[in-house]
Amino acid sequence: MNDTVIRxxxxxxxxxxxxxxxxxxxxxxxxxxxxxLTWTNFLNIAETSSDLLIVSVGMTMILLxxxxxxxxxxxMALGGVSLWELLGAGVPSWLAxxxxxxxxxxxxxxxxxxxxxxxxxxxxxxxxxTGSIFRGIAQIRSGGQSQSMYEYGFLxxxxxxxxxxxxxxxxVSFVVLLLGVLVLRYTGFGRMVxxxxxxxxxxxxxxxxxxxxxxxxxxxxxxxxxVASVMNVGRLTAASPTAAMGIELTAGAAVLLGGxxxxxxxxxxxxxxxxxxFLGVLANxxxxxxxxxFWQPVVLGIVxxxxxxxxxxxxxxxxxx
Amino acid sequence: MAPRGVPILxxxxxxxxxxxxxxxxxxxxxxxxxxxSPGEVVALAGENGSGKSTLARIMAGAIRPDxxxxxxxxxxxxxxxxxxxxxxxxxxxxxEPSVVPAMTVGENVMLHRLGRNRGxxxxxxxxxxxxxxxxxxxxxxxxxxxxxxxxxxERELVELAKALATEPDIxxxxxxxxxxxxPESLFVVVERLCRTRRMGAVLITHxxxxxxxxxxxxxxxxDGVLVGELGRHQLTDLELSSMMVGRELTDLYxxxxxxxxxxxxxxVELVTTRSNHRISFSVGRGEIVGVAGLMGCGRIELLETIAxxxxxxxxxxxxxxxxxxxxSPSAGIAAGIGFVPDxxxxxxxxxQQSIVANLALSSHRTFAIxxxxxxxxxxxxxxxxxxxxxxxxxxxxxxxxxxNAQKVVLARALALEPAVLLLSEPTRGVDIGAKxxxxxxxxxxxxxxxxxxxxxxxxxxxxxxxDRVLTMHDGAIVGELARGExxxxxxxxxxxxxxxxx
Numbered sequence: 001m002n003d004t005v006i007r008x009x010x011x012x013x014x015x016x017x018x019x020x021x022x023x024x025x026x027x028x029x030x031x032x033x034x035x036x037l038t039w040t041n042f043l044n045i046a047e048t049s050s051d052l053l054i055v056s057v058g059m060t061m062i063l064l065x066x067x068x069x070x071x072x073x074x075x076m077a078l079g080g081v082s083l084w085e086l087l088g089a090g091v092p093s094w095l096a097x098x099x100x101x102x103x104x105x106x107x108x109x110x111x112x113x114x115x116x117x118x119x120x121x122x123x124x125x126x127x128x129x130t131g132s133i134f135r136g137i138a139q140i141r142s143g144g145q146s147q148s149m150y151e152y153g154f155l156x157x158x159x160x161x162x163x164x165x166x167x168x169x170x171x172v173s174f175v176v177l178l179l180g181v182l183v184l185r186y187t188g189f190g191r192m193v194x195x196x197x198x199x200x201x202x203x204x205x206x207x208x209x210x211x212x213x214x215x216x217x218x219x220x221x222x223x224x225x226x227v228a229s230v231m232n233v234g235r236l237t238a239a240s241p242t243a244a245m246g247i248e249l250t251a252g253a254a255v256l257l258g259g260x261x262x263x264x265x266x267x268x269x270x271x272x273x274x275x276x277x278f279l280g281v282l283a284n285x286x287x288x289x290x291x292x293x294f295w296q297p298v299v300l301g302i303v304x305x306x307x308x309x310x311x312x313x314x315x316x317x318x319x320x321x
Numbered sequence: 322m323a324p325r326g327v328p329i330l331x332x333x334x335x336x337x338x339x340x341x342x343x344x345x346x347x348x349x350x351x352x353x354x355x356x357x358s359p360g361e362v363v364a365l366a367g368e369n370g371s372g373k374s375t376l377a378r379i380m381a382g383a384i385r386p387d388x389x390x391x392x393x394x395x396x397x398x399x400x401x402x403x404x405x406x407x408x409x410x411x412x413x414x415x416x417e418p419s420v421v422p423a424m425t426v427g428e429n430v431m432l433h434r435l436g437r438n439r440g441x442x443x444x445x446x447x448x449x450x451x452x453x454x455x456x457x458x459x460x461x462x463x464x465x466x467x468x469x470x471x472x473x474x475e476r477e478l479v480e481l482a483k484a485l486a487t488e489p490d491i492x493x494x495x496x497x498x499x500x501x502x503x504p505e506s507l508f509v510v511v512e513r514l515c516r517t518r519r520m521g522a523v524l525i526t527h528x529x530x531x532x533x534x535x536x537x538x539x540x541x542x543x544d545g546v547l548v549g550e551l552g553r554h555q556l557t558d559l560e561l562s563s564m565m566v567g568r569e570l571t572d573l574y575x576x577x578x579x580x581x582x583x584x585x586x587x588x589v590e591l592v593t594t595r596s597n598h599r600i601s602f603s604v605g606r607g608e609i610v611g612v613a614g615l616m617g618c619g620r621i622e623l624l625e626t627i628a629x630x631x632x633x634x635x636x637x638x639x640x641x642x643x644x645x646x647x648x649s650p651s652a653g654i655a656a657g658i659g660f661v662p663d664x665x666x667x668x669x670x671x672x673q674q675s676i677v678a679n680l681a682l683s684s685h686r687t688f689a690i691x692x693x694x695x696x697x698x699x700x701x702x703x704x705x706x707x708x709x710x711x712x713x714x715x716x717x718x719x720x721x722x723x724x725n726a727q728k729v730v731l732a733r734a735l736a737l738e739p740a741v742l743l744l745s746e747p748t749r750g751v752d753i754g755a756k757x758x759x760x761x762x763x764x765x766x767x768x769x770x771x772x773x774x775x776x777x778x779x780x781x782x783x784x785x786x787x788d789r790v791l792t793m794h795d796g797a798i799v800g801e802l803a804r805g806e807x808x809x810x811x812x813x814x815x816x817x818x819x820x821x822x823x
Contacts, residue, residue: 194678
């Protein structure tokens with residue numbers, strides 16, 4: 001056996017599953033729905049998936065170190081409502097956006113990151129708590145009402161503008177993805193993320209600052225949730241305290257579908273992209289076929305469980321030694 | 322009393338016929354046929370990665386073979402789950418803990434019976450039955466005690482009692498003696514059961530003297546293939562190890578003499594979190610200092626503290642006449658302290674990741690761009706230099722044998738060109754071939770003036786390798802033996818808290 005075979009096998013096994021299902025689904029839809037295979041429809045899928053993709057990039061990093069973040073949806077709602085308040089108070093638009101993104105990153109670093117990474121509390125408990133706090137504050141500040149943001153032109157442009165024919169939310173989400181890929185693959189920090197998730201103690205003893213890595217991934221994911229919240233408000237031209245409800249779970253599902261392991265150390269952003277697109281195509285297909293959108297979570301659940309089951313069966317035969 | 326020869330006329334209790342098992346591309350066990358007769362102790366000998374443990378796990382139904390058959394008392398059998406083997410009277414004891422720490426000793430020993438009796442647990446009955454088995458292995462512990470309150474040596478005996486409680490016809494012992502304080506008591510029990518109950522036993526151990534002590538014959542495996550069988554009278558160390566390695570072995574400890582230079586590492590009144598004793602010692606350039614001591618004596622904590630993996634309560638660490646006292650492993654590395662931790666799998670390696678990734682671990686900088694090609698070249702160099710046996714530098718380290726995995730951990734520490742190298746159990750669970758290679762590497766390092774600390778439970782290693790041996794007891798250094806003074810006996814006495822008499 002040569003090096004390429006080993007490397008190819010390791011790479012393929014992580015997202016072959018969802019890739020196959022995605023292709024099968026696309027073939028099926030292309031054959032049955034004539035609107036499916038159109039550029040407009042593709043852009044439509046990419047646009048509706050853009051928030052999820054941005055959040056999933058951050059979630060991938062957290063899952064890679066063996067964590068999970070249940071607070072991202074709440075944080076997005078708070079980000080949107082904060083943007084509404086900042087703009088309402090007359091803060092310049094660019095500054096408001098920067099404040100929302102960095103404020104989110106700060107909240108994620110200080111609350112989630114420090115409590116999980118430094119204090120050593122359970123990530124599920126911490127992010128369940130902070131997520132509840134974030135969404136609660138969003139409810140309080142907005143009075144529980146969805147607030148129209150139509151008056152802010154730059155937000156409308158951000159949400160519905162185009163860049164070379166491609167909707168801006170799609171451009172932003174792919175830029176985030178690309179940056180994520182570069183960071184994870186080609187920087188020392190990226191390798192530290194994989195090392196920390198693969199074996200925390202070994203990484204620590206090898207001189208890696210595992211505390212910094214854990215704190216940082218929560219901060220990065222929260223910052224990306226801030227970016228997603230701005231894009232979300234722009235697309236919907238409204239800031240709602242109930243925005244992005246449950247997006248952290250959908251993102252987690254997309255990441256896991258993409259072959260990242262729940263225990264950390266293994267996974268790629270390319271897999272995550274496939275996972276996100278699978279969910280997008282699925283929702284799109286159900287709409288095109290005129291099937292109730294309520295079926296989407298059911299199908300998602302079935303596919304997620306089958307993908308992991310398949311992985312389990314394959315894993316047992318391949319690497320049980 | 323039954324004769325001590327090999328009973329060949331009886332039907333074997335268990336026979337493996339041309340058993341083969343592959344993991345990916347590695348053929349771990351290749352058409353191996355072994356038979357175990359009543360009352361007989363068969364040793365499975367071989368280097369790490371030779372397939373001993375895989376064969377043992379197949380016998381115990383823990384994994385299924387790809388081909389070949391198991392013949393149980395003359396009848397062809399298939400074990401679908403571990404339970405089937407247990408019901409058939411085959412019990413496996415391994416290094417891996419198989420107990421529930423929060424349950425009592427009694428419940429753990431009788432774990433196989435908890436599901437029986439229509440689900441009703443009769444505590445008193447269980448404790449009475451457990452007490453009998455515990456007495457048999459010579460462990461004086463109340464069955465009602467919680468397992469997690471036991472000490473290390475006692476835990477292993479509970480594992481053994483747990484296996485014996487199933488009243489096995491075949492007892493498989495896979496490297497259980499490495500963590501046992503007194504293996505002899507175990508051997509007495511096994512011998513008695515072989516005699517009185519005609520139990521068969523399979524012994525897997527790296528310690529050749531244990532094979533000589535207990536086994537009626539030894540089956541030698543190399544790279545998954547059965548390469549030979551040695552009867553009781555043929556069981557000499559040289560015969561066994563040559564067959565295991567497949568070549569003639571020369572002296573393991575051919576230590577070249579190196580001039581010892583000025584101190585490169587000094588611990589000054591170092592107090593670890595383990596105890597309040599102040600520990601002071603120094604290591605010269607090109608010197609190998611051994612640290613001996615029983616389990617829990619504080620050896621591990623001492624090395625971890627010097628390396629920066631634990632914070633000292635007080636005291637100083639000096640490297641090359643500079644006070645460093647690292648507060649983190651990265652500070653230790655920066656100060657020129659290389660560290661090979663106690664447990665290579667849980668503390669040393671990312672088992673699912675490649676050799677390249679594992680070797681590059683200590684050289685990552687947060688905001689730096691990674692140099693993939695450079696990392697690969699370095700890994701290929703290390704693989705050549707330390708003769709790490711692997712199909713590729715991209716193979717996950719989990720696919721390597723213990724000895725080769727240990728070399729990866731060692732190579733990572735060496736890549737940083739440390740002034741001081743701390744080795745905790747550098748050859749535990751490592752086969753003889755790899756052991757010799759690791760010793761060669763150590764010899765080469767002292768030739769370059771590196772100061773080395775070896776903490777080990779292998780007394781022969783300490784005696785053969787070290788210029789000085791420090792002995793620890795209850796968190797303090799209680800003795801120092803020069804090369805020549807250090808013998809199995811003198812070390813044992815000092816480690817037990819005795820005083821130096823010579």
